[in-house]
Amino acid sequence: MAVIDFINAENKTYKGMKRAISYILNPEKTEPHLISGHNCDPENAYYEFVLTKRHFKKENGRQFIHFVHSFAPYEKVTPEQVHEIAKELMQADIFKGFQVVAATHTDKDHLHTHFIINTVNAETGLKWKQSREQLQVIKDYSDQLCRNHGLQVIKGEQGNYKTRGEYRSHKKGQSWKYELFLAVKACMRNSISKEDFISNMNRLGYSVNWTDERKYITFTTPEGKKCRNRKLYPPERFTKENLLKTFEMNKKYQDKKVLDERIELLFTLIRLLSINGNNVNSKYPLTSLEGQVLKDKVKEMQKGEGLDWEHESEREL
Structure with missing residues (x-):
């Protein structure tokens, strides 16, 4: 695709x-x-x-x-x-x-x-x-x-096309949807099944209504805002079919231990951000972590140097 x-x-x-x-x-x-x-x-x-x-x-x-x-x-x-x-x-x-x-x-x-x-x-x-x-x-x-x-x-929705600039817009009232996008993307990359995906989303504070009776998946944010998977960009990437395909690929080609370590790293970084961060960082932690901060920490772990979590909260994220 x-x-x-x-x-x-x-x-x-x-x-x-x-x-x-x-x-x-x-x-x-x-x-x-x-x-x-x-x-x-x-x-x-x-x-x-x-x-x-x-x-x-x-x-x-x-x-x-x-x-x-x-x-x-x-x-x-x-x-x-x-x-x-x-x-x-x-x-x-x-x-x-x-x-x-x-x-x-x-x-x-x-x-x-x-x-x-x-x-x-x-x-x-x-x-x-x-x-x-x-x-x-x-x-x-x-x-x-x-x-x-x-x-x-993967068959997607007609007319649901957005440019990168539109979706990356962080205007007031829209950041919650971008935060949801980052959450879904992170969880789908590190899950090997539908159940695993829902569990990871739950740990990030999101509820997921994914049933066979309904055509679309409905996500509910920690603040209670609802959004269907067809509203995420690009819609083809977040269909039920493509999510399940991604889980299958992860299970077949990825090491489950590595996936678990990556998602745990993300959860830990979010907890640290909530301790040190301001209201914006705490409300939209994935948006705040996006970019070089997370990449640097992942590289640090991959080098085998580990992370000093006891002192990490004293550093500027």
């Missing part, structure tokens, strides 16, 4: 566009045979994008679109297969006349392809108009390509 994630980075300057193209073509992340262009030469994509904009006198506003096409670590695909799907995706009617450069990255535990689109159409001069309908068209075409290549596709 492939997931599409639109990147809401700085995209209104030539400098930002050049930086984005350079990033996806970084030789430390990809290889020459995993780079392709649609209506442009990848190595000269930046200059060709600029020439198109100047030709049609459209150099203002959004300069480029950046999205990532990702496959789960357990998908049995090669970098070449992932890139072939990327090349086929660029042939979709929605990209007709647009210049696109794509590079498949192999530097992470999951294979993924970055796409950079020139917002000015090289044939018509019209600008790319991003809408939820367009995002759904790309997603549907991606699903069809995955089926054509014999890959699993």
